[in-house]
Amino acid sequence: MARYAMVIDIDRCLGCQACVAACIAENLNSDASELEFQPKQPFSVLSGLLGIPKEQVPPAEYFVKKAVEESDKYIDVDPEKAKTVAQEVVSKLWTRTEVFRIVGGKYPHVELMLYHRICQHCDNAPCVTVCPTHASFQREDGIVLVDPNKCILCGSCVTACPYAARQVNLLTKTIDKCTFCAHRVDKGLLPACVETCPAHVRIFGDLDDPNSEVSQIVKRHKAVPGTPHGPIRHTAARVYYLPSSNYIVDVEKVEEEKEKEAKLMTDQS
Amino acid sequence: MPSKLLLYAWYGVLILLVISGIYYLHAYYYEYEAWETKDIIPWGLLVPSYVYFALASTGSSIINSLYTVFGYKGPNEGFEKIIKHGVWFSLITIIPAWTMIILDLGRPDHFLSMLTSFNIVSRIAWMGVLYSFFFLMLLIELVYFIRSEVNEKLKHWKALELAIAILVLFATIAVHSNLGEVFGSSTGVPAWYGPHVGAYFIASAVLIGSAWQLFFVSIVYKAKGGLSENLKEFFVKVYNKIFIIGIPVLAFFVIWNLIVAYYYPPAWEAYKHLLYGEFSKEFIIVEVIIGLIVTFIVAVYSYIKKNFLLTFINSIILIIVGYISKFDFIISGEIARLSFNYGGLTNNLNPYYVRFWPFDYDIGLPEKMMLVLAVSIWLILLTLGEQILPLERGEKPKKLFVFK
Numbered sequence: 113m114a115r116y117a118m119v120i121d122i123d124r125c126l127g128c129q130a131c132v133a134a135c136i137a138e139n140l141n142s143d144a145s146e147l148e149f150q151p152k153q154p155f156s157v158l159s160g161l162l163g164i165p166k167e168q169v170p171p172a173e174y175f176v177k178k179a180v181e182e183s184d185k186y187i188d189v190d191p192e193k194a195k196t197v198a199q200e201v202v203s204k205l206w207t208r209t210e211v212f213r214i215v216g217g218k219y220p221h222v223e224l225m226l227y228h229r230i231c232q233h234c235d236n237a238p239c240v241t242v243c244p245t246h247a248s249f250q251r252e253d254g255i256v257l258v259d260p261n262k263c264i265l266c267g268s269c270v271t272a273c274p275y276a277a278r279q280v281n282l283l284t285k286t287i288d289k290c291t292f293c294a295h296r297v298d299k300g301l302l303p304a305c306v307e308t309c310p311a312h313v314r315i316f317g318d319l320d321d322p323n324s325e326v327s328q329i330v331k332r333h334k335a336v337p338g339t340p341h342g343p344i345r346h347t348a349a350r351v352y353y354l355p356s357s358n359y360i361v362d363v364e365k366v367e368e369e370k371e372k373e374a375k376l377m378t379d380q381s
Numbered sequence: 382m383p384s385k386l387l388l389y390a391w392y393g394v395l396i397l398l399v400i401s402g403i404y405y406l407h408a409y410y411y412e413y414e415a416w417e418t419k420d421i422i423p424w425g426l427l428v429p430s431y432v433y434f435a436l437a438s439t440g441s442s443i444i445n446s447l448y449t450v451f452g453y454k455g456p457n458e459g460f461e462k463i464i465k466h467g468v469w470f471s472l473i474t475i476i477p478a479w480t481m482i483i484l485d486l487g488r489p490d491h492f493l494s495m496l497t498s499f500n501i502v503s504r505i506a507w508m509g510v511l512y513s514f515f516f517l518m519l520l521i522e523l524v525y526f527i528r529s530e531v532n533e534k535l536k537h538w539k540a541l542e543l544a545i546a547i548l549v550l551f552a553t554i555a556v557h558s559n560l561g562e563v564f565g566s567s568t569g570v571p572a573w574y575g576p577h578v579g580a581y582f583i584a585s586a587v588l589i590g591s592a593w594q595l596f597f598v599s600i601v602y603k604a605k606g607g608l609s610e611n612l613k614e615f616f617v618k619v620y621n622k623i624f625i626i627g628i629p630v631l632a633f634f635v636i637w638n639l640i641v642a643y644y645y646p647p648a649w650e651a652y653k654h655l656l657y658g659e660f661s662k663e664f665i666i667v668e669v670i671i672g673l674i675v676t677f678i679v680a681v682y683s684y685i686k687k688n689f690l691l692t693f694i695n696s697i698i699l700i701i702v703g704y705i706s707k708f709d710f711i712i713s714g715e716i717a718r719l720s721f722n723y724g725g726l727t728n729n730l731n732p733y734y735v736r737f738w739p740f741d742y743d744i745g746l747p748e749k750m751m752l753v754l755a756v757s758i759w760l761i762l763l764t765l766g767e768q769i770l771p772l773e774r775g776e777k778p779k780k781l782f783v784f785k
């Protein structure tokens with residue numbers, strides 16, 4: 113069985129937010145909506161009993177409507193601000209992953225880091241343990257998902273997650289988080305953010321496959337799980353960070369070595 | 382009883398609040414543009430309020446067990462006189478707790494999954510089961526006490542009385558341990574994380590429960606015109622003793638919480654909010670100075686001077702401080718969440734701060750309305766029970782068939 117993981121090489125990150133955009137483009141209004149776990153929009157039980165229909169708004173339309181509503185407040189006074197607000201609204205509405213610029217310390221000892229917030233798909237996931245309805249669950253390949261149709265939005269998984277990886281999907285009014293693009297992975301594709309990243313910052317693969325790039329990096333370099341400073345709790349996080357500025361991924365070399373190892377394996381067998 | 386008019390006005394206001402609460406919440410839920418802060422403060426106003434009522438109910442139940450399990454009648458047989466009121470209070474006070482936690486669910490329309498897809502290792506899932514058990518046991522205990530007034534055989538069947546009382550105590554402890562674990566195992570909120578939270582809650586429960594019991598039963602007897610000197614003496618002697626022991630125990634756990642947090646920087650973030658931040662006035666002045674020091678001095682003074690009025694006022698203070706302290710403890714923990722060390726420089730920066738900083742928690746109108754709704758329903762039931770049920774010692778049931 114595969115055991116999926118991700119490596120984030122922070123030093124290579126440009127902060128271009130292409131991963132965030134790719135996540136929105138891929139998951140907001142695409143074939144992800146054909147997923148088995150497509151949530152229904154909330155509907156008051158009482159309204160149902162009274163026979164009052166609730167209009168179902170298509171996701172993209174809802175987001176655009178919200179963004180326009182908010183940015184309209186500033187459009188006459190400060191058009192630049194209106195633009196930023198519209199962007200902020202979209203990113204607030206869809207926050208499966210975010211890239212933050214973190215400035216630490218005081219001048220002259222200032223440090224800058226680009227921190228990627230994303231679900232760690234913990235092997236020992238507290239969010240799965242606390243969920244009263246099994247809405248949060250872990251697949252055999254380790255991907256942690258939420259079934260929105262079972263989520264009662266009790267919020268306990270939010271208080272259980274040490275990585276701030278969970279939020280309310282304002283459209284479906286259920287808990288939402290990064291899915292490691294399970295719908296793509298199942299088709300043999302890479303997650304959208306990984307595929308899009310121009311600097312090969314996010315690397316995705318199977319930890320159980322010794323030849324995979326993630327296995328190689330995790331094995332050979334000091335990749336730390338959880339945050340660039342190590343795990344927050346013992347949740348066995350499976351997103352690794354490469355915090356060292358000395359490390360530069362030599363993709364070609366890794367590929368070469370992978371090929372060599374594969375050849376060796378074939379020869380042996 | 383107070384004049385009929387006053388009583389009707391009391392019911393009238395409460396019913397009006399219930400109706401407006403239901404109307405508002407229905408309209409709001411139908412629109413459903415809410416919960417925008419649910420992911421920042423997933424457990425807002427309603428969760429501390431739920432915890433508070435759960436503590437009041439279980440705390441009162443622990444006090445009841447002094448009589449029901451340990452057979453302590455107190456001076457002037459006070460406990461024997463008030464026990465049915467005490468059980469009724471515990472029983473009905475779990476209702477607002479329930480109401481709040483159900484109203485706090487963002488998707489109550491998915492509630493059925495709690496039954497069809499029960500997660501056996503989830504504390505939240507067990508909460509429903511344990512509260513139902515607790516409620517059922519208290520109901521059985523109340524029915525037993527009422528029926529035994531008309532059934533001699535039942536009255537002398539002490540083994541049964543003790544068995545029920547032990548089960549109630551067991552349910553109380555189970556509910557408590559579970560509640561402590563819900564918070565204590567919150568890996569995402571360092572200020573709550575650890576076994577000390579359960580102990581802190583139990584100490585709070587005893588104080589909140591006893592303060593409520595004293596306040597509620599005194600009001601009931603006053604309204605019925607039967608707050609005798611004997612009963613006042615019982616309250617002064619027993620409840621002050623509970624306060625005198627309970628307050629230092631609670632202070633110990635507050636200090637313990639502080640020490641645990643001090644050595645764990647992410648948890649200390651929450652205490653920064655309590656000690657120097659937006660909650661500092663409430664924490665230092667209300668919780669520590671008034672809630673722990675003043676109440677302790679007043680309890681000792683009124684015990685020595687046998688002053689009922691002061692004891693009564695002290696109970697009101699404990700009731701209010703109990704609520705504020707639970708609110709601050711829970712909300713400050715959520716605001717702080719977690720912090721991590723960045724490049725050797727200790728920072729406040731953490732995923733939550735980065736996402737939401739600067740951030741203040743504003744209590745939304747829907748949350749307030751839910752609180753009003755739950756409390757109004759509770760007060761209606763509490764008053765109705767006192768009117769209808771035969772809760773006096775020796776009082777025989779007249780109105781309800783089941784007790785006859």
Ligand code: SF4
Pocket residue numbers: 230231232233234237238239240256272273274275276277278289347
């Ligand atoms: S990072 Fe948080 S949401 Fe993701 S699996 Fe771990 S605990 Fe769950």
Ligand code: SF4
Pocket residue numbers: 239242243244245246247248258262263264265266267268269270287
């Ligand atoms: S909010 Fe939803 S996913 Fe999270 S614990 Fe509650 S039911 Fe489970």
Ligand code: SF4
Pocket residue numbers: 134135136138139208209230289290291292293303304305306
């Ligand atoms: S892997 Fe997660 S963060 Fe990346 S695109 Fe998919 S859902 Fe978004």
